[in-house]
Structure formats: structure tokens, C-alpha cells
Amino acid sequence: MKRSILFVMMVLLAIAGSAQVKMLKPYLSTTVYNAPGLTPYVENALAIDCQSAVYKEFEPGKFKATVEITTIFSKDDRVYDFSKIALDSPVVTDTSKIDGAFIDQQRFTLPNGEYRMEISVADLNAKEQVPSHDAMTITVEFPDEAPAISDILFFDSYVKAEQPTACTKSGMDFLPRVYPFYGAADAKLKFYTELYNSNKLYDEGKFLVSYYIESSESSSMLRNFSFNQRFEVGKVNVLLNTIDIKDLPSGNYYLVVEMRDRSNTLICSHSAFFQRSNPGVGYNLDDLAGIDVSNTFVGDIDNIDTLRQYIKFLDPICSEAERNYCAGLVKTDDATTMQQFLFNFWSTRAPLAPGQAWKDYLAAVKRVNMSFGTTSYPGYRSDRGYVFLKYGQPDKIVESPNEPNAYPYEIWHYYVLANQRNKRFVFMSKDESTNDYHLIHSDVVGEVNNYRWQLEIYSRVYGQGYDEGIDQTKYEDMWGSRANDLYNNPR
Numbered sequence: 001m002k003r004s005i006l007f008v009m010m011v012l013l014a015i016a017g018s019a020q021v022k023m024l025k026p027y028l029s030t031t032v033y034n035a036p037g038l039t040p041y042v043e044n045a046l047a048i049d050c051q052s053a054v055y056k057e058f059e060p061g062k063f064k065a066t067v068e069i070t071t072i073f074s075k076d077d078r079v080y081d082f083s084k085i086a087l088d089s090p091v092v093t094d095t096s097k098i099d100g101a102f103i104d105q106q107r108f109t110l111p112n113g114e115y116r117m118e119i120s121v122a123d124l125n126a127k128e129q130v131p132s133h134d135a136m137t138i139t140v141e142f143p144d145e146a147p148a149i150s151d152i153l154f155f156d157s158y159v160k161a162e163q164p165t166a167c168t169k170s171g172m173d174f175l176p177r178v179y180p181f182y183g184a185a186d187a188k189l190k191f192y193t194e195l196y197n198s199n200k201l202y203d204e205g206k207f208l209v210s211y212y213i214e215s216s217e218s219s220s221m222l223r224n225f226s227f228n229q230r231f232e233v234g235k236v237n238v239l240l241n242t243i244d245i246k247d248l249p250s251g252n253y254y255l256v257v258e259m260r261d262r263s264n265t266l267i268c269s270h271s272a273f274f275q276r277s278n279p280g281v282g283y284n285l286d287d288l289a290g291i292d293v294s295n296t297f298v299g300d301i302d303n304i305d306t307l308r309q310y311i312k313f314l315d316p317i318c319s320e321a322e323r324n325y326c327a328g329l330v331k332t333d334d335a336t337t338m339q340q341f342l343f344n345f346w347s348t349r350a351p352l353a354p355g356q357a358w359k360d361y362l363a364a365v366k367r368v369n370m371s372f373g374t375t376s377y378p379g380y381r382s383d384r385g386y387v388f389l390k391y392g393q394p395d396k397i398v399e400s401p402n403e404p405n406a407y408p409y410e411i412w413h414y415y416v417l418a419n420q421r422n423k424r425f426v427f428m429s430k431d432e433s434t435n436d437y438h439l440i441h442s443d444v445v446g447e448v449n450n451y452r453w454q455l456e457i458y459s460r461v462y463g464q465g466y467d468e469g470i471d472q473t474k475y476e477d478m479w480g481s482r483a484n485d486l487y488n489n490p491r
Helices: 305-312 320-329 335-349 354-372 383-391 453-459 483-488
Strands: 003-006 009-015 016-022 027-034 039-047 058-060 062-064 064-077 080-087 101-109 113-123 131-138 151-161 172-176 187-195 206-215 221-232 235-246 253-262 265-274 396-400 411-418 422-427 438-442
Touching: 003 080, 027 113, 027 131, 027 151, 039 064, 039 113, 064 101, 080 101, 101 172, 151 221, 187 253, 187 265, 206 235, 253 320, 305 320, 305 335, 305 354, 320 335, 320 483, 335 354, 354 383, 383 411, 383 422, 383 438, 396 483, 411 483, 453 483
Parallel strands: none
Antiparallel strands: 003 027, 009 016, 027 039, 039 101, 058 062, 064 080, 064 113, 113 131, 151 172, 151 187, 187 235, 206 221, 206 253, 253 265, 396 411, 411 422, 422 438
């Protein structure tokens, strides 16, 4: 299981008699591995943004930041592992030139099972603060007699371990890329994963491993980013490789690793989310070249205004490159290219029945336009419409239109979203009469994450103080307050 979480903590730093707000920014990456014949383990890599921490002079002319990291793994009210450490930043002599991050890596040995992992991060140099705290579910599941794949570690570099540490893997020490974001200057995606029990497939010989980049929006494999590699069967195999991503457009993606048998049948797979920003690379027009739409579901859609509208409807489920291309396409009068794009869009996502996929999506658009439209924009452009069209109908919707002290809000709960479980979206409206709800928080990878979403809901009470950045991360319970309970226990 791969998790990338942004924790944010507000602290006060008194300077020259006035208060200055600092935001401690830790980023967490969690990966789970097996040790066949031994106990599986969880590795946490926590990076602290140097500029977000408070630096203190400990010797004349020398400064460092210190944070305290507390980690607890529990199950059924029993603590299985625990750690509390103080992490120092590199020493600096000029606090005006602080940059980068300092990283802590820890390993926790845990048998198969589902655990609650709680992490608290505190800045020990801050005079006043509310420690950051978050909790998540970590699943450790590696069968003894079946092939499996570990989590995927994205990293920036590695060296041969001269003196192995607790986090050394396969004789190497890795510098993890804790937050999996790749900017325009990043031309390589480097990753490490472990393959287990291939010897349960065959006594000897080779097996096939496929790895590729998949669009998060379309769940389709990118043809130019697909690779195969053969390994000798064994108890543990290591896949350590690099993918050239200089031509990968901006967007949200998954790196997928698959183990296959000799007949190319899928045995098991694992994936890891990452984001790419690459403004210099646009939509691949080769995908449209030579498409004949005359006998397809778009062949009879020849009205230019209808085509423009249909392409605009795709916005919630487009990749960033597709979205940018569509913005220019709808400004033209090129009906043929619009038809080709619409056909290719659905053929990529539903190659067996693109026409039915489009029909189903159009019905969903009409539904959200009726349910979530406002006087300012149609439903498909609303935040609730965006989530509904991108992720489908939620399993539960909690509506709270008139809770005391709160603005109207809704919490949408999805049991399963791709490889994520128990995910939520929180929407809020400041005007009960307009049906205009805005997304203020989600724990879904790649979506807006706002650690102060509860304060935003109850800003009707906190008033302008909230908007000015008050030193609070949680609201104080008031009579009738239910947001936190409904978020954790939607019903």
C-alpha cells in the first residue's frame, strides 16, 4: 500500500512583539514489503520542508530545526509497534537561505493484518503549537504460498550500503521521493519494487514482468510507456528500473507492475500513484490521424454546437493534456476533428463498447445538470458534478443543511475507488438558496486536501478570524456539532 499524505500544522512564532504564523509541512510516504520466511514490514519516509520549520541557535552561529515524530500501529485495541524520535535538520549558518527538506526513515515489523497507523508531528522549537495528528489504515497482506508484489518505491537516487541500516533493501540505501510529483525538469521516473514467490509458479525457468504507466482518468495504458522484463524464478526478485518521462504530458498517473506466467496470464499486480507537470508536452494528435467516424456512434453528430457542448461535457474526466487540447478545439469550427476526438476518447476508455460508454456518460451528465446546476453554471461544471462524473455515484451521502453553527455541508463516502478504500469528499455552501456547494476537502489521492475543513464549515461561528488565518486546526465541539463524527462514521 502506497500512501502520500500532506500534514500541515499551525504554530506561532513571536518576533519583535508580533505574531507570525508558520506552517510545519511534513510529507509522508508509506510502503509495505515482505520478507519471505520472516515477518513483513512497513517503511515510513517522512520529509519536512525546511522552510516550514523553526530553526534555533544551539551554538554560536549554528542553527537547526528539531521535530518530534510519534508513530503508533494498533489493531483491536492492542499496540503492535511504537516509535517516538526527535529528528534534527542539517545544521545551517544562515537561516535566510534555508531550502530543501530533511528526511526520516523508519521500519516497523508487522505480521499480516489491518492496522491503524497514527502519526503525530511536533516542532520542538515552536513556542506555541498544536501538534499535527493523522490516522490511516495500513494493510499488510502477503500470502505464504502465492506470488505477490510489494509496494512501489519512487526514489531520486541510491547507493550501495557500505554499512546497512534498518531501511537498507537489497544491499542498497535509497533516497525516496516522498511526494510523488514530477515537474517539467524531471526527465526520469525511478522506482523499486520486490516480487515474491515466483518459484510457486514454476520450479525453474523464467517468468514475465510487465510495467507501464496508466492514465488515472481513463485507466488506459499509455502505449509509449509500456515495458516487459524477464526474471529467473525465485523466492524474491527485485525490479529496479527507470522510465524516461520527458515526453509524458501533465496529468495524474499510476505506475503499474504485473507478474505474468509463461502464457502471459496475469498472476498479480500492484500500482502507485504519481503526478506529472509537463506544460511543454501537449495532447498526442497522432491518436486522431486517419480515424474514420462515418460508421461509428459519432457519425450522426454533425451539428457544430452540439459537438462543442459534448466535448465540454468531458471536462471532469479528461486528463490535463486532453483538457488543454479541448479548450482550443471547441473554439474552432472543425467538426471532423471534434468527431474524431470524441470517438477516440471513448474508444480509449471503453474499446469494446465506446458508444454505450458515451451513452451512459451523457445520461450521467444530464442527471448532474438537473441535480447540481446553479444560476451561474450547469451541474457538470459544479464541484459535486465533477466528483459524480469522475468517480461515479457515492455509496453514501450525508446531508447536513441546517446543523447549528455550521454552513450547509455534504459528505460523500465511497467504499472503493480504484485501489483506494473508504474515501470521502466534503462539500460546503455559504448560501442555502443557490445549491452552490464547493469541494473543501477530500482524502482521495490527487484531490484537494484541506486539514482545516472543519473550521471552514464552522466559520459561521469563527467568522472573519478564520479567514485571517487563526491559530487553529480543529473547531471546539459545540452543541449539535456533527461534522467530525459524520466524516469518520458516515451514515
